[in-house]
Amino acid sequence: MELEGVIEGKLSEVKNRGSLIERVVKVFLGFWALFVGLLFPLLILFILYYEARLAIEKFGVINFLKSTNWDPVAEDFGAATMVFGTFISTLLAILMAAPISIGIAIFITELAPKWFKPIISTAIELLAAIPSIIYGLWGFFILTPIMANKVEPWLQDKLGDVPIIGQLFSGIPTGVDVLTTSLVLSIMIIPFMSAVVRDSFEMVPSVMKESAYALGATQWEVVRKVVIPYTASGIAGGLILSTGRALGETMAVTFLAGNNPQIPKSLFDSFTTITVTLANQFTEADTDIYLSALYYLSMFLFLISLILLSVAKYLVLRLEKRWKV
């Protein structure tokens, strides 16, 4: 009788301990999940806003974005040159990288022999593993002289006199300009873009492709009329995701943009971006309003990339949902 009681007591003790740990573990893990998924982004936003409030009060939103003046001495700050530079270099990089990435994805999913697939995928992924400062170093020492002495004079020679677009190739080719920056950026985002596009291509059920082949379609027609239309939102997601990547790229751009706060009029003009300005001036900001203006810039960058990446995520999720059935 007594023994039974003891056993029962022990048993309920073990049970109690187990369920106590159960609850503690759940709450503890849950807190960190909450932190990573919610508190952390909110905290970033709050800190950026808090640090930027001086500049927000002084310059407002529209004026800050409209003004091209960036003068630390006069304490007059406007973000137009940086925002424009960020957008133009990203846009050009996307335009250069998109066809390449789709081509690579087609090659990997449809054309490459089975033994070659892992090799080419790894090679492209290695491009993503190279630290961005290496792209900057390489671009600065190796690519810039070639662009300045060979590529850009050649482009200028061939295209400089064409009406309208000739303007884009005017100026003195220095290599440290919009064109070189966008080119290097495009190389950096190719792995991200082609990975997303490839993954969506692989989601297309083979039944769909086989039916098209059975109707006599060529390989290209299958890609063009079956694979691409059905993965459109995945491709769009990949494009936007890499836009987010390119927007926030700092080190490579810092070496190649020239850090010149002006709106570039030609592809051979030096310019600046939000990230370049931050990297170059953050440690030099000696007044509160200067630092605050820099935080204002980072807040813009954070918000833009947050919005773009959310759209990308939504598009990719939509595609996944469609094929999940």
Next chain:
Amino acid sequence: MKLKTYRKIVNWTMLSIASLMAVYGIFWLFWILGSLLINGFKYFGPELIYLDPTPAGVEGGGLRPAFVGHFIIATLATILGVPIGLMAGIYFSEYGQNSKFFRVLRNITDIMVSTPSIIMGAVVYAILVKPIGHFNGLSGAVALALLMVPVIAVTTDEMLKLVPQQMREAAYALGAYKWQMIKSVVIRAAKVGILTGVILGVARISGETAPLLFTAFNNAYLNLNLMKPMSSITVTVFNYVMGPYHYWHEQAWAASLILTLGVLVLSIVARLVLHGKITNPLAYMFRRIRKEA
């Protein structure tokens, strides 16, 4: 008949273009790695690692503070970042699956993976550098850790989801609590995948420069104090490339080579770990090449 030839020509042209695109991607990889290897080895000497930098303008010297500092910052960031990322990832996979709220958080985490890294530097500057009053190594480690947390959380979640549901149910059938099931079944089954994610996370932060620029900053002297500015390979390369001296450029090439090799080796090790062949990578690679050929 005519239409058929036309379609064949289009097919052939477009597919050749796609193959050319692949060649284009590879071309840049070889160019970048090739020039890095050539210049890096040309200027590399063992004194790069064990000598301190000379005063600016005086040739010679090495980058010992940068190597030591980089190692300390990256290690500390890993120690801080990995547990948080793991815990969040486990919760997302094991508890949050059925809650809409946590599924949304999981997607936000996915987005956080791609946040511009320089933002993290600015944020940490506000909370750890400004109040302390000067740059310090600790803030650099925190910035890198924050950068790493979402990466680890996302990969952990994905790896845990690969564990078959039956294994969980088998543990429940034996009367295990959920935490026991997670500890002894899920994590054990997914440990290789988790390790891969951790290594990839370390590889990612090891190459970062932007978050360190205004947190850990730079230091010409060897410094082991976390409360003082600490040098890192990436920030040093940044400063040296921008600097006027030719021997600085040479040292930047050599240091970049070491950094890149380190990061690439980590990425490759991660792949080998995932295939369970870490014990004998060479034999594994050989076998794989033979099998594929």
